[in-house]
Amino acid sequence: MNTEFRQSIEDAISNANLTGALARFSEAYRVSRARAYEGIDFEALRAKIADRKGAAAGHLNELAEEFQRNAEALGAKVFRTSDPAAVRDYILNVAREQGARCIVKSKSMASEEIHLNAHLQAGGMEVFETDLGEWIIQLAGQRPSHMVMPAIHMTKEQVAELFSKEVEERLAADIPRLVKVAREELREKFLRADIGISGANIAVAETGSLVLCTNEGNARLVTTLPKTHIAVVGIEKLVEKFDDMLPILQALPRSATAQLLTSYVSIITGPVENLDGSEKELHIILMDNRRTEMAADPVFKEALQCIRCASCLNVCPVYRLVGGHVFGKVYTGGIGTILTAWFDHLKQSEEIQSLCIQCGACRDYCPGQIDIPELILELRNRIKNEEGLKPAEKAIFAIVNHRKVFHGLLRAASIAQKPFADDGMIRHLPLFLSGMTETKALPAIAAEPFRDRFAKIQQPKCVEKAAIYAGCLIDFAYPEIGEAMVKVLNAAGIEAVFPEEQSCCGAPAKYSGAVEAAKAGAEANRRAFAHADVKWIVSACPTCTVSLQQELPRQTVDFSVLARELFEAGRLKLKAAPGTVTYHDSCHQKRALHATEPPREMLREAGYEIVEMFESDVCCGMGGSYSVKMPEVSAQMLERKLTHIRATGAPDVAMDCPGCLLQIRGGLETEGAAPRVKHTAERLAERLAE
Amino acid sequence: MDTSGSRDLESLYQQFRLRAEAVSTEVYRLGSRAKAESFAREMMRQEGGTAVWAGSAEPALLVTKERAAAAKVGVTEADLAIADTGSLLMDASLAERRLASTLPEVHIALTPFSGLRETLGEALAGIDPRRARYLAAVTGPSRTADIERVLTIGVHGPVRLIVAFYEEKAA
Numbered sequence: 001m002n003t004e005f006r007q008s009i010e011d012a013i014s015n016a017n018l019t020g021a022l023a024r025f026s027e028a029y030r031v032s033r034a035r036a037y038e039g040i041d042f043e044a045l046r047a048k049i050a051d052r053k054g055a056a057a058g059h060l061n062e063l064a065e066e067f068q069r070n071a072e073a074l075g076a077k078v079f080r081t082s083d084p085a086a087v088r089d090y091i092l093n094v095a096r097e098q099g100a101r102c103i104v105k106s107k108s109m110a111s112e113e114i115h116l117n118a119h120l121q122a123g124g125m126e127v128f129e130t131d132l133g134e135w136i137i138q139l140a141g142q143r144p145s146h147m148v149m150p151a152i153h154m155t156k157e158q159v160a161e162l163f164s165k166e167v168e169e170r171l172a173a174d175i176p177r178l179v180k181v182a183r184e185e186l187r188e189k190f191l192r193a194d195i196g197i198s199g200a201n202i203a204v205a206e207t208g209s210l211v212l213c214t215n216e217g218n219a220r221l222v223t224t225l226p227k228t229h230i231a232v233v234g235i236e237k238l239v240e241k242f243d244d245m246l247p248i249l250q251a252l253p254r255s256a257t258a259q260l261l262t263s264y265v266s267i268i269t270g271p272v273e274n275l276d277g278s279e280k281e282l283h284i285i286l287m288d289n290r291r292t293e294m295a296a297d298p299v300f301k302e303a304l305q306c307i308r309c310a311s312c313l314n315v316c317p318v319y320r321l322v323g324g325h326v327f328g329k330v331y332t333g334g335i336g337t338i339l340t341a342w343f344d345h346l347k348q349s350e351e352i353q354s355l356c357i358q359c360g361a362c363r364d365y366c367p368g369q370i371d372i373p374e375l376i377l378e379l380r381n382r383i384k385n386e387e388g389l390k391p392a393e394k395a396i397f398a399i400v401n402h403r404k405v406f407h408g409l410l411r412a413a414s415i416a417q418k419p420f421a422d423d424g425m426i427r428h429l430p431l432f433l434s435g436m437t438e439t440k441a442l443p444a445i446a447a448e449p450f451r452d453r454f455a456k457i458q459q460p461k462c463v464e465k466a467a468i469y470a471g472c473l474i475d476f477a478y479p480e481i482g483e484a485m486v487k488v489l490n491a492a493g494i495e496a497v498f499p500e501e502q503s504c505c506g507a508p509a510k511y512s513g514a515v516e517a518a519k520a521g522a523e524a525n526r527r528a529f530a531h532a533d534v535k536w537i538v539s540a541c542p543t544c545t546v547s548l549q550q551e552l553p554r555q556t557v558d559f560s561v562l563a564r565e566l567f568e569a570g571r572l573k574l575k576a577a578p579g580t581v582t583y584h585d586s587c588h589q590k591r592a593l594h595a596t597e598p599p600r601e602m603l604r605e606a607g608y609e610i611v612e613m614f615e616s617d618v619c620c621g622m623g624g625s626y627s628v629k630m631p632e633v634s635a636q637m638l639e640r641k642l643t644h645i646r647a648t649g650a651p652d653v654a655m656d657c658p659g660c661l662l663q664i665r666g667g668l669e670t671e672g673a674a675p676r677v678k679h680t681a682e683r684l685a686e687r688l689a690e
Numbered sequence: 691m692d693t694s695g696s697r698d699l700e701s702l703y704q705q706f707r708l709r710a711e712a713v714s715t716e717v718y719r720l721g722s723r724a725k726a727e728s729f730a731r732e733m734m735r736q737e738g739g740t741a742v743w744a745g746s747a748e749p750a751l752l753v754t755k756e757r758a759a760a761a762k763v764g765v766t767e768a769d770l771a772i773a774d775t776g777s778l779l780m781d782a783s784l785a786e787r788r789l790a791s792t793l794p795e796v797h798i799a800l801t802p803f804s805g806l807r808e809t810l811g812e813a814l815a816g817i818d819p820r821r822a823r824y825l826a827a828v829t830g831p832s833r834t835a836d837i838e839r840v841l842t843i844g845v846h847g848p849v850r851l852i853v854a855f856y857e858e859k860a861a
Contacts, residue, residue, distance in 0.1 A: 025839055074820060132845055133836035149836060156838050179834060179842045186846065191759055207819045217792055217832040217847025223824075224788045225755070242819065246811045260709065261775040261810070263833055264847070266782075267825040275755060275785040 005326070005351045012322040013632055018153045019321060023640075025152065026320040027615070032258035033311070033365075040254075042367075045247055050305050050369035052244040053236075056205075057295045057304035063205040063238040064286050071208030071284055074270025082288035084114035091116065091197070091230055092123045094283060098228060100125065100194035104186075106212070106219035107131040108199025109147060109308060110234045110287055112330045113343055116197075128189045130218040132182050139166060145324030146332060147310040148256045153323050186218075196222035200233045201252065201308070202245045203286075209269040210284065211245050213252060213262040220264055227274050228281040235286050236304040248307050251367035255309035290342050299378050303338050305368035310335075312362035312372050317619045318355050321636045327352050334362045334372040341379050346386070353379045355633070357626045358511055359619035360591035380513035389514055397517035403503035403524065410445055410476045450479035454498045457486055462495040466536040467529060469556075471544035472504050473658035481658060484685035485540055485559055491688045492571040496538075501528035505547035508624050526551040538562055540681050541658050542588035542595075543624070558589070560656055560680050564598035567605060573689035576607030581683070582650040582675075583610055584641070584664065585617035586657035599656050599680040606687040608652070613644040622663035638667045645675060653677045702773040702806040703855070709776030713830030714843055716852045719803070726856035730765050730798045733852065737762040737796055744790040753786035755793075764794035764848070768828075770805040770813045771853065777829040778853065779813045781822040788824065797848040799828070803857045 012018060056063055068078040079090050095103065103125050105111065117127045117138070129138040133150035137143065139162045144150030151159070160173040163181050171181060198219050202211035210231055212219040223229050239245065245267075253259040271282040294300050313319045313333030324332035329348065331339040334356065341349035356376045363371055389397070400406050450470050466489050474481045486496045506521030529537055529552055537552055539545040540559040548556045566572040581603055585596045596617070600610055621627060621637025641664060645653055653668075653675045655661055661677055668674035707717045720726040734741040739762035743751035751765075758764060766787050768778040778799050782788045791797050807813040810827065819825060832847030843849060 021838065028839075074823070130846065131836070132834045136836065149839070151836055152839070154837075156840075159837050175837050175840045176842055178837060179845055183845055187759065190846075191755065204819075209819050215833050215835075216845035218845070220788065220792045220826065221846055224785070224792060242814075243811070246814075249810060257835070259713075259829075261777055261827065261829045263713075263829050263831070265777075265827040265829075267819060267827075269819040269823045269825075272783050272824045273785055275753070275789065 002351060008326045008328075009322055009630075010632055012326050013636055015153075015323075017155050018323045021152055021155075022320045022323055025149075026314055029258065029314045033254065033314075036254040036258040036260060040250070045251055046367045046369045048247040049251060049307065049367055052239055052247065053305040053307070053368060054302070056239050056244075057236065057301050059240075060235050060238060060292050060295050063240060064235055066205040067203055067208055067238060067286065069208075070206065071270060074208060075279060076208065076270050076282040076284050078284045078286065080286045080288075082290070082292070084287070084289050087114055087232065087285050087287050088116055088119040090283075090285060091232075092120055092125070094228070094230060095120065095123070095125055095195055098194060100228070102126045102128075102189065102193045103195045103197060104128050104130050104190055104193040104222050104226065105134075105197040106199070106214060106222040107134050107150075108197065108232050109330065110199050110232045111197065112144065113234075113289065114232075114287070116232070128186065128193075130186050130190070130216075130222060131214070132179065132216060135182060135186065136162060139163075143325065143330065144332075146313055147308055147336070153325065190221045190225050193226045195228045195230060196226040197230045197232065198222050200231050200237050202239060202248055203233050203237045203284075204242050204245060205238055205240050207242050207269055209242065209267050211249070212266045212268070213249075213264070215257070215259075215263045217264055220266055223266060223268060227278065228283070230283040230285065232285050232287060234291060235288055236291050236306070238286075252307050252309050255307075255311040255365070255367045294342050300338070300342065300375060302370050303335065303342075303375060305370050306335050307368055309367055311365045311367065315361045315365045317359060317361065317621075317637055318357055318633055321633055322355065326355070334376065335370070338372065338375050338379065346379070346382060349379055350383050353383070354629060357619055357621070357623035357630075357633075357637075359587040359623070361618070364591055377511070377513070381515050384513035384515075389512075397509045397512075397514050400504045400508065401517055401520045401524065403501065406503065407449075407476075410472075411449070445476050446479050448479065450475045450482035451498060451500065453479050453483060454486070454496075457483065459486065459490055459495050460493075462490075462493050464494045465497055465534045466494050466538050466562075467497050467499055467532045467534040467555075469502060469505075469525075469529075469537050469539040469544060469548055470498070471539065471541040471658070473662065474540060478658050478661065478679070481540055481679045481681050484679070484681040485538060487685040487688060488559075488563055488572070488681060489538070491573070492566040494566075497532060497534060499528045499532050503528070505544040507543045507547050510547070511624055511626075522547060522551050529555075536562060540656065540679060542586050542593055542656060543659060546588050546592045558593050558595050558598075558656070560599035560602060561593070561595050563602050563681075563684060567602060574606045574684065574687050575689040576605065577687055579606075579608045579652060580650045581608040581610055581652040581654045582613045582645055582648040583616060584613070584620060584645070584653060584655040584660055586655055586660045587619050589656045590617045599654065602684055603654055603680060606684055608654075608683070611648040611650045613648045615640075615644055620660050620663045622659045624659060627663065634663075638663055642667050651675055652683075654680050654683055656680050697773075697808060699803060699806050702808060703803070705773035706771050706776055706806060709773065710830070710853065711776070713776060714851075715776060715830050716850065717855070718853065719855045721857055723800075723856045723858050726800050726854040729854050730800065733796065733798055734763045734765075739763075741765070742786075742790045742794065744784065744786040753790050755789060758789040758793040761790075761794040763796045763798060764790035765798045765800065766791045768799035768801040768805070768853070770807055771801050771855075772807055772810050772813050772827070774809045775829055777810070777827045779810070780826050780828065781817075782824045782826040783822055788826070791826070791828070792847050795844070795848060796850045796852065797828075797831075798852045798854060801853050801855050803855045
């Protein structure tokens with residue numbers, strides 16, 4: 001990784017102003033957003049948006065033509081181009097033809113995308129951003145760090161300093177006063193501006209309408225006071241029908257700022273009259289800039305369903321730590337990574353895509369129903385395809401897929417690490433796993449892997465059988481979780497079997513963009529389980545479960561889900577004992593398996609009182625190899641998680657993922673009276689009735 | 691728009707009021723049109739300074755760019771009110787309506803009680819955007835949270851939004 005990029009991450013993480021503001025905002029956001037959506041079926045709403053926007057993305061050219069026809073029939077001038085340079089030249093030409101000097105702008109990401117301001121200024125125009133956040137950014141000579149809140153990274157003191165220079169008066173860091181200064185300063189610019197430039201949140205083909213949402217009221221002034229209005233619109237803003245705006249207007253303000261509606265929604269259809277009776281000059285630029293190419297891509301077409309609400313930034317556990325500037329471009333966060341790859345170049349996204357930990361939070365919140373993590377993974381795959389895997393990565397996945405060699409190495413590791421092991425945790429792992437140990441204690445490779453211990457377990461003979469899929473971590477680091485699984489199954493009258501040929505589930509390869517290696521791993525497991533005559537294949541690692549379910553969907557089941565079923569069927573008896581536990585929701589358990597209630601219910605049946613931690617479903621920062629590749633980010637995510645765990649005061653922590661267990665136990669291990677971290681399977685096995 | 695499914699005006703009004711006040715809109719129910727107009731004049735008197743009134747022929751209330759920019763109070767009609775979000779919907783195609791509702795510090799919207807609708811969709815249903823070329827949905831006064839996420843009322847638009855409901859048709 002480029003040292004400059006690494007440095008920008010470290011700088012961001014150590015910037016207390018930035019991380020403080022982002023943390024406070026992201027914590028408040030989830031709560032206020034939920035309130036704004038009260039009484040609304042979000043899933044139905046976003047299905048409607050995805051349907052409407054998806055349909056539009058399939059016909060961008062037709063819709064652009066229809067829009068042009070309808071807007072021009074009303075007297076607007078419509079300019080269609082795929083070339084950002086042509087957009088810049090067109091606008092400068094209009095300005096020159098009119099002898100314009102002063103231009104006011106309301107917020108438009110499309111104009112930022114093409115660096116319009118610099119071009120107009122070089123052409124001799126005065127250009128003023130009028131959205132408060134954008135104006136601050138313009139005065140500071142920076143890039144927006146967030147799509148909806150461009151200046152979220154700045155303090156009121158910094159703003160006061162900028163404004164003081166602008167008005168040549170020493171201003172205190174008093175927010176209402178600063179806002180008033182902006183009103184007065186920009187009011188004068190509004191009144192003398194010759195041209196107003198806006199973007200659009202929605203463009204309606206059947207009527208030629210533009211829809212603009214703002215809270216400050218600046219878009220209303222931009223489109224009212226100057227006699228010329230130029231709208232720069234990315235063609236992904238097109239929808240077919242006038243009514244298609246309704247679901248978008250329901251979701252956009254709620255998802256962006258937790259409002260029921262933005263203060264102002266303006267629907268502009270053709271030119272209106274100026275006060276003197278003359279007709280306003282309305283130019284609408286429909287800009288492509290690779291959007292139709294995106295629409296033609298079967299995978300990335302989905303990204304055009306974006307309504308630019310920025311909720312993927314707001315719920316991203318990584319964005320809240322690093323902010324927007326590390327993305328290096330106009331668009332930031334999850335969707336920004338995808339847009340940058342297309343609007344700039346795939347290569348531009350190589351580093352920023354690696355920020356994604358694949359926790360899946362944004363997918364659940366996206367009002368456009370875009371599978372952002374999956375698209376980022378696809379970027380990763382295509383980058384790897386273009387450039388190939390690094391030799392070290394190739395070697396690793398070749399080893400991982402060669403089960404005997406891989407397992408042999410892990411066994412060798414259990415001996416090699418001996419001098420470093422201390423109380424079951426080590427700080428230095430051999431081979432490719434080294435580098436993981438900088439920020440936390442890691443588990444020792446078990447002296448005897450689960451596959452060897454399994455053969456020694458005395459099991460009752462039962463008619464019903466379940467195959468255990470251990471996965472690398474349970475097999476080689478936490479065999480005790482595997483033993484707990486066997487105990488619980490036996491207690492329910494089920495005999496466990498362990499197909500020896502099972503190997504890595506392929507997830508590490510998948511998340512590294514090594515598609516072929518991932519496929520090979522999956523195929524090996526399919527073969528390993530093909531002949532196991534069992535009712536279930538049980539896994540206690542949700543990441544493995546997700547991978548395995550793709551190969552063996554009928555039999556694969558999450559351990560806690562199965563335990564819950566067996567309990568409800570009266571086959572599993574627990575001896576409840578008092579205890580207090582806090583539960584961490586693992587990413588795949590929560591957002592892929594949707595199974596975080598069964599373990600909670602079972603823990604309650606076992607006598608535990610569950611004290612919920614704050615943000616229990618926010619990623620702990622493990623993310624497999626992410627914690628190796630992005631140790632700074634991972635460590636900060638872990639620190640937040642540990643803080644929330646400690647705040648519950650619970651003496652015990654439960655979770656259903658050995659990866660999370662590795663991360664969280666490793667983080668707590670350094671403390672004396674740390675909460676005890678165990679997998680749900682272990683906790684249930686401890687409380688089985690005789 | 692008296693579809694059998696739509697709620698009665700009274701309950702729409704209660705909902706509107708709740709939602710509008712939640713975003714700092716001031717809501718008054720004034721009975722007749724004449725009462726609403728004299729209420730607006732009383733507000734103008736209280737606020738002092740210049741006032742503009744869209745549609746008025748009175749020279750003292752005339753809407754020009756300069757007068758609107760300097761005005762304390764701007765008075766306009768609003769056509770519909772949306773209960774769901776506490777919003778007003780106005781046809782702002784006439785420039786004087788836009789100026790009087792965007793530039794002054796206080797915007798008073800004279801709104802027919804019969805114009806209450808449940809949703810934005812219902813409100814837009816009877817409108818042809820090719821005729822009403824500049825539709826404005828207004829929800830509360832102008833606001834920003836761009837500095838440190840602190841909500842501040844009154845940036846570029848009005849600092850106060852006052853809805854004056856009246857119960858008879860405009861003359």
